[in-house]
Amino acid sequence: MLEEAAADQETAAAPATLIFTALYWRSAWKYRSRAYRYCFWDAGTMAAHALALATALSLPARLITAFIDALVEQLLGLDRKEEGVLFLMPLGRASSPPLPAPPLSPLPVHALPLSQREVDYPLISQMHTASALETREEVERWRDRISPLPPLEDAPLFPLPSLSxxxxxxxxxxxxxxxxxSTRRFLPESIPLSALATLLTAGSGEIEADFLPGRGSLVHSYLISNGVQGLPSGAYVFHPARHGLQLLREGSFRQEAGYLCLEQPLGATASVVIFFLADFDALLERYGNRGYRVAQLEAGIRGGRLYLAAYALGLGATGLTFYDDVVVEFFSPHAQGKIPLLAVAIGVPAPIKRSRIVPLRPDRTPGTF
Ligand SMILES: Cc1cc2nc3c(=O)[nH]c(=O)nc-3n(C[C@H](O)[C@H](O)[C@H](O)COP(=O)(O)O)c2cc1C
Structure with missing residues (x-):
């Protein structure tokens, strides 16, 4: 069944496949129609963890984003208006071919309502339907048509510490x-340049996914550095192939960083804020409407990897949302024609103040302290 949906032999041969879905209302109650992209960011964050664990366990794992949507929905008994399939993650490799699938009967499961009343944001399921693949031929054609996006143009770079x-x-x-x-407060301290190099390396590494056949990337990492030792404060874009930073604008942009991140102080107090952007026209031209899904997903995975790298280094991180057009304006002219996908703020976390918990003694009832 999954082989039929994904037109992919390896998916059929995998002993197990994780299927990531999103119940839209879980995000839409807060983010309304914008929730659609949050679904990919959040699932991408989870995928970053799952892929890292699979690597640690030497278990082959990759992401399949081209599949016949309706078939996987049918397999799981989903109503597309409420819940969408985001991607599949086949795990492992079987030595023998799978047994023939039994006839499929509808799954008799119903999700418990999350709220007494739900508000419909029809743009969400419309976007999902507009980027759906209907037939095996469409899935195969999509895989054949996708091609890498243009790389960044060469420019003088600020070299980052070597990978060693x-x-x-x-x-x-x-x-x-x-x-x-997710860090709730950053200290006004700076991080070492080697930590920034580590973060950018972790965030830009290869992703095993059907939408990245050349193991490339659909996104570029722009950043505002306000507290990195040895790096002049300013706006930069990262060139992963040459492991260096192209300076776009020098200066202290703390206030601007907070403003771009929907006026949230976390953006201003972080040592560095990394924004993932994608070239929208090239994305649609080479990936069609499905390109919107996979670019958001890639940003979620890269954001998830930034979180893990930050915490592994003893730093803190938080995803942040942003004013779309103002982010592009800030990084322009370099970012002209791009769309922002996700922002992650990183810095030195303030110690968490734990509330003192007063144990209740059996002879005291609440309100008698
Ligand atoms: C993709 C993404 C975007 C986020 N955007 C914001 C944001 O704009 N503002 C904020 O305060 N927290 C933001 N967060 C943090 C979430 O509120 C937090 O992840 C969620 O409450 C779960 O908590 P945890 O990350 O500590 O497990 C974001 C997190 C992610 C992963």
């Missing part, structure tokens, strides 16, 4: 994942 100087962490991955959270 990139910091490594002794914390086991499982511990880092458990420790990871």
């Amino acid at each position: 100087a990139v910091q490594s962490s002794s914390s086991p991955l499982g511990e880092v994942i458990l420790k990871r959270g």
